[in-house]
Amino acid sequence: xxxxxxxxxxxxxxxxxxxxxxxxxxxxxxxxxxxxxxxxxxxxxxxxxxxxxxxxxxxxxxxxxxxxxxxxxxxxxxxxxxxxxxxxxxxxxxxxxxxxxxxxxxxxxxxxxxxxxxxxxxxxxxxxxxxxxxxxxxxxxxxxxxxxxxxxxxxxxxxxxxxxxxxxxxxxxxxxxxxxxxxxxxxxxxxxxxxxxxxxxxxxxxxxx
Amino acid sequence: xxxxxxxxxxxxxxxxxxxxxxxxxxxxxxxxxxxxxxxxxxxxxxxxxxxxxxxxxxxxxxxxxxxxxxxxxxxxxxxxxxxxxxxxxxxxxxxxxxxxxxxxxxxxxxxxxxxxxxxxxxxxxxxxxxxxxxxxxxxxxxxxxxxxxxxxxxxxxxxxxxxxxxxxxxxxxxxxxxxxxxxxxxxxxxxxxxxxxxxxxxxxxxxxx
DNA sequence: GTCTATAGGGTGATAGAC
DNA sequence: GTCTATCACCCTATAGAC
Numbered sequence: 001x002x003x004x005x006x007x008x009x010x011x012x013x014x015x016x017x018x019x020x021x022x023x024x025x026x027x028x029x030x031x032x033x034x035x036x037x038x039x040x041x042x043x044x045x046x047x048x049x050x051x052x053x054x055x056x057x058x059x060x061x062x063x064x065x066x067x068x069x070x071x072x073x074x075x076x077x078x079x080x081x082x083x084x085x086x087x088x089x090x091x092x093x094x095x096x097x098x099x100x101x102x103x104x105x106x107x108x109x110x111x112x113x114x115x116x117x118x119x120x121x122x123x124x125x126x127x128x129x130x131x132x133x134x135x136x137x138x139x140x141x142x143x144x145x146x147x148x149x150x151x152x153x154x155x156x157x158x159x160x161x162x163x164x165x166x167x168x169x170x171x172x173x174x175x176x177x178x179x180x181x182x183x184x185x186x187x188x189x190x191x192x193x194x195x196x197x198x199x200x201x202x203x204x205x206x207x208x209x
Numbered sequence: 210x211x212x213x214x215x216x217x218x219x220x221x222x223x224x225x226x227x228x229x230x231x232x233x234x235x236x237x238x239x240x241x242x243x244x245x246x247x248x249x250x251x252x253x254x255x256x257x258x259x260x261x262x263x264x265x266x267x268x269x270x271x272x273x274x275x276x277x278x279x280x281x282x283x284x285x286x287x288x289x290x291x292x293x294x295x296x297x298x299x300x301x302x303x304x305x306x307x308x309x310x311x312x313x314x315x316x317x318x319x320x321x322x323x324x325x326x327x328x329x330x331x332x333x334x335x336x337x338x339x340x341x342x343x344x345x346x347x348x349x350x351x352x353x354x355x356x357x358x359x360x361x362x363x364x365x366x367x368x369x370x371x372x373x374x375x376x377x378x379x380x381x382x383x384x385x386x387x388x389x390x391x392x393x394x395x396x397x398x399x400x401x402x403x404x405x406x407x408x409x410x411x412x413x414x415x416x417x418x
Numbered sequence: 419g420t421c422t423a424t425a426g427g428g429t430g431a432t433a434g435a436c
Numbered sequence: 437g438t439c440t441a442t443c444a445c446c447c448t449a450t451a452g453a454c
Contacts, residue, residue, distance in 0.1 A: 005420080021323040023232030026447060037421055042449060044419095105321060112317045112374030114230040130382055147386050151398040154379040155368045161375075162367025165321030170363040173339055177356050189360045193406035200405035202397075214437080235429060246439055251431060253437095 006044045008034040013055045015099065018106035022052055022113070056110070056122050059103065063089045064125045071136060079140050079195045086133055087160060087190055094164060095183045101167060108165020111157070130157075141198060156194045163190065215253045217243040222264045224308065227315035231261055231322070265319070265331050268312065272298045273334045280345060288349050288404045295342055296369060296399055303373060304392045310376060317374020320366070350407060365403045372399065 012034035016025040027048060031038045045051040070085035071077075077085075094100045094107065110118055118126060130153065138149050163170075163186070171180060179185055221243035225234040236257060240247045254260040279294035280286075286294075303309045303316065319327055327335060339362065347358050372379075372395070380389060388394055 019323060021232055023230055024323070027449090028447075038448095039421070039450080040419090048448070105323065108321045109318070111371065111378050112314060112321065114228060114233070114314065118378075127381075134382070147383070148398065150379065150383050150387060152402055154371070154375075154382070155399070155402050157378075158367045158369075158371025158375070159364045160367075161371050162320065162363065166363075166367070166370075169320050169327075169366075170359065172336075173343070173363070174356070174359050178359060188411075189357065190364070192409050192411040193361055193364050196409035197402035197406040200401050202401040236431090237429075246437095247430095248432080248439070249437085257430070 005034075005036050005040050008036055009040060009044060009051070010055055010058055012036075013051055014059065014103060014106065017052065017055060018102045018104075022117075052117070053120055053122065055106075056117070057120075059093070059107065060110075060122050061125060063093050064129050066093075067129050068132065071132060074136075077136065077140060079137060079198045080191055082133065082136050082140060083156065083191045083194050083198075084187065086129075086156070087187055087194075090160060090164075091183050091187055091190075095181070095186075104164035104167060108161045108163075111161055112165075137198060144198075152198050152200075155197060159190055159194055214243075214245050214249050217245055218249060218253060218260070219264055219267055222260055223268065223312060223315065226261065226264060227311040227313075231324075231326075261326070262329055262331065264315075265326070266329075268302070268316065269319075269331050270334060272302050273338050275302075276338050277341065280341060283345075286345065286349060288346060288407045289400055291342065291345050291349060292365065292400045292403050292407075293396065295365070296396055299369060299373075300392050300396055300399075304390070304395075313373035313376060317370045317372075320370055321374075346407060353407075361407050364406060368399055368403055 009030070012030055013025075016030055016033060027041050028038060031040060034040075041048065041051060045054055066089035067086055070088065071082065074081050074085065090107070094104045097103075134149060134153055137153060138144075138146060141149065144152070167180060170178060218239070221239055222234075225239055225242060236250050237247060240249060243249075250257065250260060254263055275298035276295055279297065280291065283290050283294065299316070303313045306312075343358060343362055346362060347353075347355060350358065353361070376389060379387060
């Protein structure tokens with residue numbers, strides 16, 4: 001038996017928002033799926049929007065906290081180690097449970113969905129994470145101009161977001177030639193690609209601040 | 210004056226779908242914005258879904274056609290040239306008009322939005338494009354295992370999708386330190402990063418077909 | 419805390435006049 | 437081709453009983 005009403009609502013919301021999209025998920029289908037009364041959403045949360053933020057907070061905050069832990073444990077890290085600290089918490093959290101595949105799509109859509117999906121506390125912590133990782137990468141790659149570091153971290157985030165958001169696309173491309181259930185293999189592919197991209201030469205004349 | 214009803218509908222749909230999301234855009238607000246009667250959508254297109262596909266077709270097909278043209282004009286290309294053929298039509302099409310910024314978000318969401326946004330003719334041509342680019346990259350990098358080439362093209366697509374879908378994110382990170390209005394500068398950043406990633410060593414022992 | 423009932427409004431799609 | 441009018445349904449949020 002699931003625990004209380006509030007948690008059941010969060011679980012159902014996460015699942016339905018991920019698979020159908022937020023705008024397409026009505027509070028009626030949501031409360032029906034959670035086997036909870038329709039009014040419970042407005043009692044435990046204040047609105048549908050607040051429920052969305054609560055879902056994202058529960059999922060993203062542990063990931064971002066873990067990123068900061070892993071990063072601060074490194075001393076003079078290589079870009080591979082920095083990328084591992086950034087990617088690993090997300091990949092492991094998402095691919096851990098059996099429901100991971102579905103939730104991944106929601107996280108993948110975090111940045112591109114209209115309506116400021118990323119807001120409030122989640123946004124604040126994410127901004128802090130990005131700030132610290134930019135600094136760390138800059139220290140590891142002193143020869144790369146600051147503006148280029150920003151672009152490249154942006155690309156690194158894109159790699160993660162797309163890997164989460166478009167799993168079906170690569171699975172369709174691959175026709176079984178790819179193992180999508182091995183977190184370590186995925187991490188290795190992402191880190192190998194992204195670290196080479198971060199280290200790339202060129203763009204030295206890019207306009208910096 | 211805009212031309213006919215059908216084209217006005219496509220223009221308004223593209224703008225509103227991009228900025229508000231598809232599910233959040235009602236046919237009423239759409240036809241109001243286009244200064245067209247409500248029933249026109251169901252007359253010229255068959256349904257809202259068909260309108261969505263028509264919007265994507267009009268925008269994506271020229272891009273994908275141009276990609277194939279540019280690719281087939283290359284002989285023994287480098288990965289930089291292959292990536293240029295893939296990225297350039299999209300970046301130029303999107304950043305050309307003044308409305309580009311908005312439309313970019315819709316294109317960026319193409320792969321991660323629930324409800325099979327990518328369907329029908331658009332999906333078929335996109336699959337063909339991916340197939341040919343995979344082959345071309347494989348030829349340019351014979352030392353990289355096929356499964357790894359798939360992962361890496363997946364990452365290259367992610368870089369483009371995220372650059373289009375999350376422009377506000379990097380602009381927030383950058384606080385003016387980045388020029389987002391220069392197509393050539395963006396292309397250079399993307400190609401420098403992605404070509405280094407494609408060429409990266411490692412993952413040679415990855416399970417291939 | 420949890421429920422029922424409903425207010426008040428928006429939605430996609432269609433029939434039929436012009 | 438374009439319009440009006442309307443159907444049948446869905447939505448979020450809330451008031452008030454238990």
